[in-house]
Every structure is written in structure tokens, then in C-alpha cells.
Amino acid sequence: MEFSDSGRRLGWLGAAAWTAVSISLVLIFFVARTAQSAMGGELQRIFYFHVPAAWVAYLAFAIVFMSSIAYLRTNDRRWDILANSSAELGVVFLALVLITGPIWAHPVWGTWWQWDARLTSTLVTWLTYVGYLFIRNLTTDRRRGGRLAAVVGIIGLVNIPIVHFSVYWWRTLHPTGPTPANPTANSGLGTPELAAFFTSLAAFTLLFAWLLAMRARLGRLEDRADELEMGVVSGRRREAVVRARQVVTT
Amino acid sequence: MRAGGPGFVGKTWALVVKDVKLELRARDTLPPMVAFAGAVAVLLAFSIPSSGNLSAPVRIVAGSAPLTDVLAGFLWVTVLFAGLIGFARTFEVEREEAAIDSLLMAPLDRSGLFFGKAIPNLLFIVLVEAILIPLFAILFGIDLGGSWAVLASVALLADLGFVAVGTLFSALAAQTSSRELILPILALPVLVPVFIAAVVLTSDLFAGSSLDEVARRGWFAILVAFDVIFITAGALLFEFTVE
Numbered sequence: 147m148e149f150s151d152s153g154r155r156l157g158w159l160g161a162a163a164w165t166a167v168s169i170s171l172v173l174i175f176f177v178a179r180t181a182q183s184a185m186g187g188e189l190q191r192i193f194y195f196h197v198p199a200a201w202v203a204y205l206a207f208a209i210v211f212m213s214s215i216a217y218l219r220t221n222d223r224r225w226d227i228l229a230n231s232s233a234e235l236g237v238v239f240l241a242l243v244l245i246t247g248p249i250w251a252h253p254v255w256g257t258w259w260q261w262d263a264r265l266t267s268t269l270v271t272w273l274t275y276v277g278y279l280f281i282r283n284l285t286t287d288r289r290r291g292g293r294l295a296a297v298v299g300i301i302g303l304v305n306i307p308i309v310h311f312s313v314y315w316w317r318t319l320h321p322t323g324p325t326p327a328n329p330t331a332n333s334g335l336g337t338p339e340l341a342a343f344f345t346s347l348a349a350f351t352l353l354f355a356w357l358l359a360m361r362a363r364l365g366r367l368e369d370r371a372d373e374l375e376m377g378v379v380s381g382r383r384r385e386a387v388v389r390a391r392q393v394v395t396t
Numbered sequence: 397m398r399a400g401g402p403g404f405v406g407k408t409w410a411l412v413v414k415d416v417k418l419e420l421r422a423r424d425t426l427p428p429m430v431a432f433a434g435a436v437a438v439l440l441a442f443s444i445p446s447s448g449n450l451s452a453p454v455r456i457v458a459g460s461a462p463l464t465d466v467l468a469g470f471l472w473v474t475v476l477f478a479g480l481i482g483f484a485r486t487f488e489v490e491r492e493e494a495a496i497d498s499l500l501m502a503p504l505d506r507s508g509l510f511f512g513k514a515i516p517n518l519l520f521i522v523l524v525e526a527i528l529i530p531l532f533a534i535l536f537g538i539d540l541g542g543s544w545a546v547l548a549s550v551a552l553l554a555d556l557g558f559v560a561v562g563t564l565f566s567a568l569a570a571q572t573s574s575r576e577l578i579l580p581i582l583a584l585p586v587l588v589p590v591f592i593a594a595v596v597l598t599s600d601l602f603a604g605s606s607l608d609e610v611a612r613r614g615w616f617a618i619l620v621a622f623d624v625i626f627i628t629a630g631a632l633l634f635e636f637t638v639e
Contacts, residue, residue, distance in 0.1 A: 218636050273585040280581055284572040294568045297633045298582060301564075304629060305586050312589035312618050316596070 156359050163356040166349035170194070173342035186254040192246050194342055198350035199242040200268070206236030206354065207275065207303055214299035217292060226292035227365035229299055231358055233278050239354070240272045263314040270309050274302040288372075407504045411512025416519065418489055425485050426520050433478035433528045440470045441535060467536050468599035472591055474528060475551075476558070476584070479521045483562035484579045486513050487570040496638065506635030514563040514630065521555050543601045550601070553619040554594040560626040561586050567637035593618045 174194040181190035209232040217225035247265065248258040259265065278298045285291030335343065419425055444466060490496040499509065529547070532538060540547060561583050569579040593615040 270585045270588050273581075277578075277582040277585065280578060281568060281572060284574050284578060286573065290571060293636050294571060297564070297568060297636055300633065301561075301586060301626075301629060304625060305589075308589045308618070308622060308625070309585075312592050315614065315618075316592050 152363065156356070156363065159352070159356045159359060163349065163352035166345065166352050170342065170346040170349040173338070173345050178339045178342040179336065184254075186250055189250055189253060192250045194346045196243060196246040196250065197343070198347045199239045199246065201347060202350045202354045203236045203240035203243060204306075205351070206232045206239060206358075207271070207306070209358075210236065210275075210278070210299040211303035214296035217296050218300075223289075223292075223369065224362075224366070226289075226296070227362050227369075228358075229296060230282060230292070231361035231365055233275055233295075233299065234361065235354060235357055237272065237275050237279060239350075240268065240275070243268060244272060263310070263316070267306070267310040267313045270313070271302075271306055274298075274305065278302060404505065404508055407502065408508040408511045408515075411499075411502070411504075411509065412515045415489075415513070415516040419516070419520075425482050426523060429478045429482040429520060429524050430527050432481055433474050433524055434531065436474045436477060437470070437528065437531060437535060440474070462599075462603070464599045464602035465595070467532070467538065468595045468602055471529070471532050471598060472554075472594050475521070475525060476587065476591065477580075478524050478528070479517075479558060479562060480580050480583060481576075482520050482524075483517055483559075483566045484569065484576045486517060486563060486566040491570060500638060506638070507631035509638065510563065510631050510634035513567075514559050517563050518555060518559045521559060522552070525551050525555070538602055540601060541604075547598065547601050550594060550597045550616075550619075553616065553623060554590050556623040557590045557619065557626050558587060560623070560630040561590075564626075564630040564634060564637065567634065571637070589618055589622050593622075 174191055178191065178194070180188055186192075210229045213225045213229040213232065216222070217229060247268075251260070252258050278295055281298055282291045282295040285294060444463070487496065490499055502509070504512075529551070533540070562579070565579055565582045565586075568582065569575050572578050597615050
């Protein structure tokens, strides 16, 4: 079987991911300087987890989009497994974004939540992909569920810019920090902080790649287990038929 | 369209006529949608200050939303809920007698099936609004003066995108084990841009604005872009939602 070989590659990927995570933790907590109290002081360090998690979530949804198209075109189950694995991880990482954001915002903004453009569009995106997971899990036939989910996976990504644009327009009056167009505006990030940030970004990306590979392998094993079970069931049925025939003939 | 020509349009139209005829005979979708919308409108009235009436507006506490915003939101929440309840029944007839197989055998591009289902849905939601909007005007003292036509065009633009998303997702939802529940879960997040644009424009109209501001016209552009994208997506992706 090719499992041992892919297992070894998976091991290396995991080792790389966890090494990167360890280095980034050191950089985040011991090298990056404490931010001004206006940005939350020590609490600002949550930024090194918050932003990479958001990046990984949107990367995950881009993978869902591409593998959904590939699945509908080729009907190859591997694309479907990849899309599903990536969607699950995207929902988890975006949930981390939605949890870490308010933890920082409560003391700094004085409120857990604001109906600010970026917060709102993140929440809407998260809900869209929760729907993606629902439609898959509420369909009994795995192949049909995959096809239906692929449609949602495509629509979901197409809609992200429209949602973002409309929500942004709706709440342009709200003051926000550095904007996507001007990310370093007054951010106060020096070399140590940028090093910590980009290492964390790399660590999150590697961690995501490792988890994605693990989850996809699990999906393939689930399929294999299903096939074996079906084989056992049909084998038992065959035995039963043979036995019944023997009873009839004797 | 790929299939092109009068054949495609003619066949699609036959499907539209079929569903409209079915509704005229059974009357099991549109009347419940209207009744539901009316019930929601009445319930929402209990959530606004004592005189929730624009002709005699109450003093709104500073910092809270203007009554026009609230009423525009109410109107579109009611439309979305009534619409989703109706759209969830899009494939009910086909499910009941397993007639979906016969429908799929129709010698027609799958996008024709999409339009054949979307156009009746559009008709239903337009009729719901034709009753609901005057009802809102009476209940909440809305006087639009000469802006009725503008509101109608806003509503129609919003409906196109709403129906495209609703019809596509109703085909998805029809194949899951919790049909009526899954449709709003899928559709509502996707419909956020339509909802915002419709509410902003409607609120302006309720407030007596003539929609002259250029910035406001941008919301029309969002509605049109949404309509074009989702009608195209619906027509292209529909074939994957039915077997």
C-alpha cells in the first residue's frame, strides 16, 4: 500500500509545522516588543494568531472553490474529499478569528463586537461555510452530498467580494485600524514584530497544510472502510443465500 | 444561452405555464406566503414605539436607528422569510409523485429547468410584494408620493437576485433530510448584499429622498451586479443539483 509512504511524508510535514509553530511562539512572546497600551499592550500579541488564522481560513475557502469546480468537472472523489477537508478547517480557523477578535476588542474598543465592515463580512462568510458543512452532513448519499456541497462551495467564494464590498459601503463611517489598502498605516510594527508576524503566518500555513493532508487521508480511509463494510455485508448476504438454497434443496 | 433559439424559450415557457397552472388549481403556495407575510408584519408592529407610524413619527432617541430604517428592514425581512417559505416548496410537486424523473427527461438544457422554476418563483414573490407593500404603507403610514415606481424597480431588482439564489438553493435543500430548515441557513448569508442594498434604498424612499445622491445610486449597481452573477451562477450550476 502507498499508506506508509504518504504517512512518512505526512510525518515530515507535521514536524515542519510544529517546528515553525515553536519558533513563532518564541518570536511572538520573547522577541516582538510589547505594543502601546492604545493597541492593547501585551494583549496585542493576539494579533500574531488572529491575522494568520484569517489568512489560512481564506486560503482554505479558495481551495474549497477550486476543488469544488474540479470535482464537478471530473467527478473524482479525491477532489470532493479535499474540498470537504478544507471547508472543515476553514470553518475552524475562521471561528478562531471570530473568537480571538472579541478577546482583543473588549478591553481595547470597550465592546466585544462592532458591526464594522470587516467583522460583519467575516461573520457572514463563516455562516456561509457552516451551511456548506450542513448540506453535506444532512445528505445521506455521500456522492450527492458532495455534489450539492460543491455548488455551495462555488457560490460561497463568488459571494465573498460582493458581501465584503456591500458591507464595507454600508459602514464606511466606522473608524477602523489599518485598512487592507494601507496595511502598515501607523501599525507601529518594527523588524522584530514583522519577523514574528511572518513566522507565525508561515507556521499557520504549514499547520493548515498538515491538518489538511491528515483530514484528506482520513476521508480516503472512511471511503475505504465503507467499501470494506459493503463487501462484508454483501458477502454475508451471499452466505445467507447459499445457506437458504441448501435448506430448500434438502 | 447554449441551447438558444425559440425551442429553448418555448420549452422553458411550457414549464413556467405548468407550474403557474398547478398553483392556480391547488393554490397551496401563494396564499400561505401572503398570509405568512401579513402575520409577520403585524407581529413586527409590536416591536416599535407606541406610534410606529411615519405620518405621526415618534421622537427617536438619539443614537438609535431612524424609524424609516427600521421599517425598511421589517419590510425586507418579511419579504425574505415569506419568499424562503414559498421557495422551499419549489420541488414539492416533483417530489410527491417522483415526477422529477419525468421532468429531467424533458429534452431541454438544465438551465431551462432552472428558469422554468425561477420564473414562477419570481411571479409569486412579486405578487406577495404587490400585497405586502401597500399593506405596510397603510399600517405604518408610509407616503411615497411619486416614488412608487422607484420602489417597485428597487423591489424587482432585489427579487431577481433573491429568486436566483432561492431557486438554486431550494433544489439543493430538496435533496437533504431537513428541507425547509436548510434553505434559510444556506440562502440568508448569501443574500446579505441584496438585503443591505434593498433596505438602504427603501429606507431612503421612506424618508422622502429622491435618490439623487450618486452614492446611493451605487446600491443599484450592487443589485444589478448581484442579479447578473447569481442568475448566471444559477443557470450554470443548476444541473449539478438535480440528478
